[in-house]
Structures are given as C-alpha cells and as structure tokens.
Amino acid sequence: MPSQLAAIGRSAQIQGRVIYALLMREILTRYGRHNIGFLWLFIEPMLFTTGVTILWTLTQSLHGSSLPIVAFALTGYSSVLLWRNMPGRCIGAIQPNLALMYHRNVRPIDIFLARILLEAGGATISFMTLSLFYIYIGWLDPPVDVLVVAGGWFMIAWFGAGLGMFLGALSEKSELVERLWHPISYLAFPLSGAAFMVDALPPAAQKYALYVPMVNGVEIVRQGYFGDQVRVHYDLLYMLTCCVVLTVLALAQTAVINRGITPE
Amino acid sequence: MITAEHVHKIYPTRAGDRVVLRDISFALARGEKLGVLGRNGAGKSTLARLLSGAERPTSGKVTQDMSVSWPLAFGGAFQNALTGLDNVRFISRIYRQDYQRNIDFVADFTELGLYLKEPVRSYSQGMRARLAFAVSMIIEFDCYLIDEVSAVGDARFHERCEVELFEKRGDRAMLIISHDPEYVRRHCGRFAVLHDGDMLFYPDFDQAYEAHLRNLHETG
Numbered sequence: 464m465p466s467q468l469a470a471i472g473r474s475a476q477i478q479g480r481v482i483y484a485l486l487m488r489e490i491l492t493r494y495g496r497h498n499i500g501f502l503w504l505f506i507e508p509m510l511f512t513t514g515v516t517i518l519w520t521l522t523q524s525l526h527g528s529s530l531p532i533v534a535f536a537l538t539g540y541s542s543v544l545l546w547r548n549m550p551g552r553c554i555g556a557i558q559p560n561l562a563l564m565y566h567r568n569v570r571p572i573d574i575f576l577a578r579i580l581l582e583a584g585g586a587t588i589s590f591m592t593l594s595l596f597y598i599y600i601g602w603l604d605p606p607v608d609v610l611v612v613a614g615g616w617f618m619i620a621w622f623g624a625g626l627g628m629f630l631g632a633l634s635e636k637s638e639l640v641e642r643l644w645h646p647i648s649y650l651a652f653p654l655s656g657a658a659f660m661v662d663a664l665p666p667a668a669q670k671y672a673l674y675v676p677m678v679n680g681v682e683i684v685r686q687g688y689f690g691d692q693v694r695v696h697y698d699l700l701y702m703l704t705c706c707v708v709l710t711v712l713a714l715a716q717t718a719v720i721n722r723g724i725t726p727e
Numbered sequence: 728m729i730t731a732e733h734v735h736k737i738y739p740t741r742a743g744d745r746v747v748l749r750d751i752s753f754a755l756a757r758g759e760k761l762g763v764l765g766r767n768g769a770g771k772s773t774l775a776r777l778l779s780g781a782e783r784p785t786s787g788k789v790t791q792d793m794s795v796s797w798p799l800a801f802g803g804a805f806q807n808a809l810t811g812l813d814n815v816r817f818i819s820r821i822y823r824q825d826y827q828r829n830i831d832f833v834a835d836f837t838e839l840g841l842y843l844k845e846p847v848r849s850y851s852q853g854m855r856a857r858l859a860f861a862v863s864m865i866i867e868f869d870c871y872l873i874d875e876v877s878a879v880g881d882a883r884f885h886e887r888c889e890v891e892l893f894e895k896r897g898d899r900a901m902l903i904i905s906h907d908p909e910y911v912r913r914h915c916g917r918f919a920v921l922h923d924g925d926m927l928f929y930p931d932f933d934q935a936y937e938a939h940l941r942n943l944h945e946t947g
Contacts (some may be wrong), residue, residue, distance in 0.1 A: 480820060480821060480823060481821055482826075483820060484817050484820035484821050487816070488806065488809065488813070488817050490814055491795060491809060492806065492808045492809060506869055562804060562805055562807075563804070563806065563817075565776075565779070565781050565797045565798060566781070566797050566804065566818070566821055567779055567780035567781045567797065567805035568821060569821065592807075626752070651873070706820060718911045721783075722783050724782065724783075725738075725776075725782055726782060
C-alpha cells in the first residue's frame, strides 16, 4: 500500500510539472511577448465586462430589481465569461497540440486542464480586479459575504470546467460539437441568469429557470454580493449533481480519446 | 529492457481498418542496437511511437523497464509557433531539467545563434533537425528511438550526431530506423524488416537487406 501511494505521488508530481509546462507554453503561444503580453489574459474579459456594464447602464436595462446596474452587470457578465470560455478553449484543443504528445507524459487531460486553469484564472482575476476597482471608485459596495461569492463562483467554474473537458473530448470525435457550440453558447447567454434575477421572473417560470445549472451559481454569487437586498432562489444540490455528472462524463470521454491519440 | 508482446495496431481509414502492425513480439535489451528496415508506410514510425509510449497499441502490450526517449525524428515533438528557446524550456520543464544548462548545450550544438529566438516555423529543415537532435540529447535515456535523423542536415551535423549518439552514448540501447542501409549496417547488431504488418528478425545484415530489397521491388 505505501508503495502504491508513492507511485501515485510520483505520477501526481509528473502531471503537475506537465500542466505547469503546458500553462506557460499556452500563455506564450496565445499572447506572445508583444505589447502587454499575457496581461491580455484578464484585460480582455475586463474590457468585455466593462463594455457590457456601460451598455446596460446607458440603456437602463430592466433587470427587475432595485440593484445598482453596475453590480448587476459585473456579477452577471463575469459569470458568463467564466462558464463560457472554458468550453470555448477546450473544443478543438487536441489537434494543434498533437506534436507535443510525442512526449508520453503529455496526455489530452493535461492539455484540457492547462487551458481550463488558464481560462478560470483569467476570468477570476478580471472579476476581482473589476470588483476592487468599482468598489474603490464608489460604484459598488463591497460584497456582504465574500465566502458565499467565492462558493458560487467556484460552482460556476466547476460547471464550466466539466462542460469544457466533456465537449473538448467529444469534439475530437465529431466536428459537430464545434459547429453547434457557438450558437448554443450564444443562445444560452440570456438563459444563464446573467441578465435576470430569478425572483423577477413569473413564479411559474422560476422553477424552469433553475433547471439551467448556471442560474443557480449566479444566484449564489449575487446572494454573497448583495445579502438581504435581494431574494435569491437556487438549488445547490441540483447544481452539485450536474457538476459531478458532467465531471464523470468528461473524465470518461477523455479516457476514451486518450487511447486513440496518434501524435504527429 | 523494452518488451513488446503481441502488439497489434490498426488505423481506421475511409476504406476500412488498416492493419499496420500484426502480432509483433520482441524484446530490446539494454545496450542492444536494433536496425529496422521497411518501405514507406510499412509502420516503422508507428512502431517507434508505440515503443516510446506516446501511442497505445490496439491490442497487446508494451513494457518499458528502462527510460526510453521520445521518437527522435526531425519533425514532431515541437511547437512551431514557439521559438527554439521556448521549446527547450518546455521540454526542460516536462522532464524536470535545468533549463539554463540545456540552453547552453543547445546553443553550442545547433549553432543557431539568434535564430533560437525566432519561431521554429521559420527554420529550414536542416535547422529544425539540428534543434530536434540537440533537444533530445539534453535528457539522458537508457534507450533512444531514432527515426531517420540522418536524412537531413549537412556533413558537419552528421559528424556531430555520430559523436553524441555512438561515441558518448555508445552503451545505450537504440532502435534505429533509416532508409540508408549503410547507416543501419554500421550501427546495429540485430536487424528487422517490417513488411505488410509483419516484423521479421535477422541476426545478419545481408539477409535482412536482401529481404528488404525483395519487398521494395515486389509489385502490388
């Protein structure tokens, strides 16, 4: 048993090393060394979120609550970037990296994990930086309970990671995944809870809205941010189940493509 | 030792499954040098990838009881969008190597100078071969899988490869794939010919070469 543990420890060490190497490589190939380089990792989502915040402020978007629009847009749109970017980067991730698979310790799961970490990191840094900035200039009050925000954020990230790895692995088998992901992710945006509070929906629709996993996560984030100012609705157990099921499917699919890989 | 037991490899193609390797079993002991001959598409590079562990056999088993290199070919193993130096860093990280020392060796061996800071995709074939070879020499393995490194590059490069591989690392096991019969004859002690999915072994080069020539000129 101890030797088995040692072997697992060694494998974990190798995997950690490989993921770190892939992460550094990914940053270089994506952002290069020109202008601000890897700062784009979180500047890009920050620009997105700021743009949406300004648009929603100007159009006085109806969001069905008395919340300040800045806080509403920040929590909503940051969440969208979090769950949407991971699948976006995992789909089709294997093909351009086939040459690296000449090294037997580089496996598809490492490529997915490196990209997932990078996307989650970028979205998180963007969310935190913007929050601090808005709080500093007085557009936003500090969150009521940071831990609850972190919990909701973690659930959305987990969902995005599971979905990303699952779709990434499936996209190796069929290019339909890539074709369909763009329209689906676009259409899912208005349904994802970014632009509404569940409480503002007609009671009959609330039940159905909570079937969309991301909605639960966004509601938790908003509870942490606004506390008693809002009435939130979510089903943590349901979202947890979705995440676990997605993760199991993702690992199974990744194991399947792992067997069929041909390095070039 | 590397052991292949009943290794079978099938690639799916549009025209149905194609058997590349059929029930191949053999062992490569420490220090042993095996030369592999075969026509284009006979499965030589596939064999190297399977032995390296980068690819899995469709059925059968490959066991490695010594450290085995990745297939040293002049393509592959590199990210073309990255610079030569970044590739050295990447590989140093994967294999936990001191990359500063590696960079010195690579710069000295490849004589690429400022090109090391340019993306690999801008390199000529010969430059790429030099980089690929140097990078594979920074990590010490018990067994090297060599896939046509002698096919590109100039005479000076070939001489330096000889020194690194067969003088400094003459005690290691090697699997050498080459279309240059002379190269295989000179460096190997045991020979194999791949043809139609089968791998036949010959202790004697002349017999192996004769079989290979027969396969080459076989029609159909």
